[in-house]
Amino acid sequence: MMKQYRVGIIGCTGMVGQRFATILENHPWFTVTALAASARSAGKTYEEAVGGRWAMKTPMPEFMAKMPVYDAEKDIEKIVSLVDFVFCAVNMKKEEIRALEETYARHECPVVSNNSAHRSTPDVPMIIPEINADHVEVIEAQRKRLGTKRGFIAVKCNCSLQSYVPAIHPLMDLGVTKVLACTYQAISGAGKTFETMPQILDNVIPYIGGEEEKSEQEPLKIWGHVENGVIVNTNTPSITSQCLRVPVSDGHMAAVFFSLENKISKEEIIERWEKFRGPAQELELPSAPKQFLHYFTEDDRPQPKLDRDLEGGMAVSVGRLRPDTQYDYKFVCLSHNTLRGAAGGALLMAELLCAKGYFD
Ligand SMILES: NC(=O)c1ccc[n+]([C@@H]2O[C@H](COP(=O)([O-])OP(=O)(O)OC[C@H]3O[C@@H](n4cnc5c(N)ncnc54)[C@H](OP(=O)(O)O)[C@@H]3O)[C@@H](O)[C@H]2O)c1
Numbered sequence: 516m517m518k519q520y521r522v523g524i525i526g527c528t529g530m531v532g533q534r535f536a537t538i539l540e541n542h543p544w545f546t547v548t549a550l551a552a553s554a555r556s557a558g559k560t561y562e563e564a565v566g567g568r569w570a571m572k573t574p575m576p577e578f579m580a581k582m583p584v585y586d587a588e589k590d591i592e593k594i595v596s597l598v599d600f601v602f603c604a605v606n607m608k609k610e611e612i613r614a615l616e617e618t619y620a621r622h623e624c625p626v627v628s629n630n631s632a633h634r635s636t637p638d639v640p641m642i643i644p645e646i647n648a649d650h651v652e653v654i655e656a657q658r659k660r661l662g663t664k665r666g667f668i669a670v671k672c673n674c675s676l677q678s679y680v681p682a683i684h685p686l687m688d689l690g691v692t693k694v695l696a697c698t699y700q701a702i703s704g705a706g707k708t709f710e711t712m713p714q715i716l717d718n719v720i721p722y723i724g725g726e727e728e729k730s731e732q733e734p735l736k737i738w739g740h741v742e743n744g745v746i747v748n749t750n751t752p753s754i755t756s757q758c759l760r761v762p763v764s765d766g767h768m769a770a771v772f773f774s775l776e777n778k779i780s781k782e783e784i785i786e787r788w789e790k791f792r793g794p795a796q797e798l799e800l801p802s803a804p805k806q807f808l809h810y811f812t813e814d815d816r817p818q819p820k821l822d823r824d825l826e827g828g829m830a831v832s833v834g835r836l837r838p839d840t841q842y843d844y845k846f847v848c849l850s851h852n853t854l855r856g857a858a859g860g861a862l863l864m865a866e867l868l869c870a871k872g873y874f875d
Contacts, residue, residue: 520874522865523549523594523601525587525619528556528564530706531604531629533571534858536561540576542862543801544869547576549597550584552605557586570708588615595624600874602861604629606706620666625874627865628670629857631725634733637745641670643677643860644800644867645793645807646684647737651871656744667873669864672737673729674704674856675758678848679769680734681808681831683752685787687738690776691752695842696730698758699768701819704852705760715762726758766819767852772842781836784844785810788833800866802859804830817849828854829863 522539526532527550539547551557556564562580569575585594587605594601603616603626612632619626633639638657640650654667661667672680679696700723702712709716735748752773788808795803804826810833811817817832825832828851836846850856855863868874 517544520545520599520869521548521597522546523551523598525551525594525601525603525615526605527561527584528552528568529604529606530570530703531853531857533565533569534853535602535604535862536576536579537571537573538802538854538858538862544866547579547582549594549601550579550582551587551590551594552584554586554589556584557590559584570703591618591622595619595622598624600625600627600865602627602629602858602865604857616668617661620661620663620668623663623666625666625868626668627861627868628668629861630670631673631729633668634670634672634729635736636668639668639670640746641672641733641736642864642867643672643681643737644795644803644863645681645791648794648867650741650746651868651873653741653744653746654873659744669868671857671861671864672733673726674767674850674852675700675726675730675756675769676734677852677856677860678767678831678850679771680737681850682771682788682833682846682848683773685791685808686773686775686784689779692774692776693842694752694754695772696754696756697770698726698730698756699761699763699770700726700758701763701765701767701852702760703765704767704856709762709764715760718762720760721757723758723760727756730754730756730758763819765851765853766823766849767856768817768819768847768849770845770847772839772845774843778843781838781844784836795863795867798867798870800863800870802827802829802863802866806830808833810834810836817847819849822849823851827859829859831855
């Protein structure tokens with residue numbers, strides 16, 4: 516039997532934190548032993564701290580409801596004594612998050628983060644386990660910099676790119692020269708529901724702060740390589756994006772255009788998508804989808820409402836691949852933003868780190 520690990524959720528009351536709570540309820544390797552949020556929630560039970568904010572379709576896990584919520588900053592000694600590692604998804608200023616995550620790491624507590632604060636730190640890996648699992652090796656250099664034996668930070672990429680980076684990845688050896696991606700993003704990505712974001716009904720909001728920069732730059736780190744203890748970003752493909760908020764509860768879509776140096780047929784591209792497997796599948800990580808990329812032949816798929824929950828919300832759906840007049844091809848793709856795009860993606864990364872011994 517696999518060894519069991521104790522885990523904390525920092526930001527447990529938030530949209531991503533609630534997702535962590537639900538997907539960790541029956542996890543075969545990890546058990547939630549500590550919950551933390553802001554001083555506003557500290558001292559309450561999880562149930563009291565969340566109050567009317569519970570936004571998941573399944574009820575709050577029973578064993579967590581009565582657990583105490585700690586103050587993520589003030590109770591750090593207590594929290595690290597209760598866990599083997601933490602997930603972190605908090606809504607704070609960038610500098611505050613950077614400091615908070617480093618403090619946990621320096622207390623010898625590994626941090627698997629959904630926050631963007633450390634995504635461009637060169638010795639912090641940003642891993643999609645099917646794509647760049649080899650970036651774990653940079654952790655050794657990070658531990659040296661932090662002066663830790665166990666503690667380190669690993670981050671999950673932004674949810675906007677979670678559909679198109681996986682779809683483009685199996686084509687990268689053909690020389691992908693340019694990518695244009697327009698995203699249609701769900702309101703849960705802003706920590707909102709239709710009740711808390713009524714202005715989205717019958718509407719589209721053409722701005723999501725910081726999202727376009729993340730969509731264009733983060734893929735270049737994911738496709739980068741480790742050299743002398745840092746991740747060196749790639750400089751191709753050149754990526755341009757526009758990100759829109761649409762009236763959808765969960766599931767980010769993208770309309771994508773791309774060009775290749777070495778042309779292949781539509782059928783060959785679909786075959787590459789269907790055959791694609793990565794370390795997450797090879798290691799049989801508990802949260803890994805069996806089939807990462809699903810190609811739909813129907814003209815009206817994928818759709819968020821119908822397809823976001825494919826393989827527990829951990830797969831990526833692709834459809835409508837066809838030639839384009841300005842780029843070589845265009846297609847649409849979809850991924851569940853709080854599952855694969857946030858908590859689920861972080862959980863899969865944690866499973867990879869665990870399987871490779873980084874939590875021992
Ligand atoms: N939603 C997504 O799909 C998504 C995807 C990828 C990444 N992210 C990132 O994940 C993080 C959380 O997003 P979210 O949507 O879950 O936000 P959210 O629903 O607003 O939740 C924010 C969480 O942060 C906690 N918090 C706020 N100030 C704090 C403090 N000073 N110390 C400790 N905890 C504090 C809140 O606790 P209280 O309840 O006590 O205030 C709450 O648990 C953000 O960095 C976001 O960019 C979100």
